Amino acid sequence: MIVTRRDEIVEAAGVLLEQHGRDGVTMRAIAESLGIRAPSLYKHIADKHELEVALIADGFVQQADAFEKALAGGNDVPAMAIADAYRTWALDHPHLYRLMTDQPLPRDELPEGVEERSVAYVLEALAGDRDCARAAWAFAHGMVTLELADRFPPDADIAAAWRTGIESIVANVAATQNDPQGDQK
């Protein structure tokens, strides 16, 4: 597998992002960590935005890999396994996670299928119920961003809130499955 200069640039940007957060990712810093000057970067990438898109795409792949591993584990309730993996991955890569979710997704610029793969695992874990999958996804995303932004009080039992949320939604899936037409009782 050949490593182009562009790949090196993206990787350097990724390292800076993890280590120094979003503000640490400047064109000068990226260039410096490669031993060149900032304007030279533009021989390989169009602009900083393209760099961010590459990082985001990378993030989706990593995230989907984490989901896959979690589901493969097996014994757990699938939804809970995904939820754990979601939280763990996000807390392990806070800056990348925020980069991926802070802004409208630049779908057109992302490689085909990269987003879908990640979403597919969530859908699978919720037995294909789209509304529940979206609710679970939103819940997980909300939990993570609130935790990353220190919005929960210090004494909050965050794990309990996760269990409560996921169990509630899973129960709803089960109910819908048993009673697909939504007939009453």
Next chain:
Amino acid sequence: MIVTRRDEIVEAAGVLLEQHGRDGVTMRAIAESLGIRAPSLYKHIADKHELEVALIADGFVQQADAFEKALAGGNDVPAMAIADAYRTWALDHPHLYRLMTDQPLPRDELPEGVEERSVAYVLEALAGDRDCARAAWAFAHGMVTLELADRFPPDADIAAAWRTGIESIVANVAATQNDPQGDQK
């Protein structure tokens, strides 16, 4: 009620935020909309951060007011009323909403009680169940940010996902109420 120059500055910043998004809020733009020059702003505020904190504090008040009005409405399920108000307010003030949630909350710099008031309504709507309140809050926050970031596919029934999520969590509250010790069946 006296309006200080500082108030005018904060208000001008708020208008710019609503109209042109976060990037539109520059010290020069704020100054220009008041007919003065950027450096003069520093006679009234310490730095841009202080300005953002003021906008955030304002946002919490607005949000809490919206919740209050929603709960006062009455006939609905309280949790659903709050959820609707949450979504509506956020979609009406997308830039302010993001400013409020994008970054770790600068709690020390916020006026006392401003955050608590907003949270209290959510807790009230969930019958005081803290885990469920946190789950519901995270769910709502996640739904809003995903919607604002265009993360749902165009054909997604967002309202249905809201209903699914809130109903799931409310059902869980009811269950816990009836069975507070968590005994089985």
Next chain:
DNA sequence: TTGACAGGCTAATGCTGTTAGCCTGTCAAG
């Protein structure tokens, strides 16, 4: 040997927040 091109470079531009230092109008104290 020539010519093209990849990939560096410096210099410069226009944006950002922010500081230093100056000036002027208002207003209270002597």
Next chain:
DNA sequence: CTTGACAGGCTAACAGCATTAGCCTGTCAA
């Protein structure tokens, strides 16, 4: 009245940001 302080403007300037223009050099194919 006059004096002096101060509030609140101002210009000039700085450092850091992404980015562009234009130049130079080493490599490699024709």
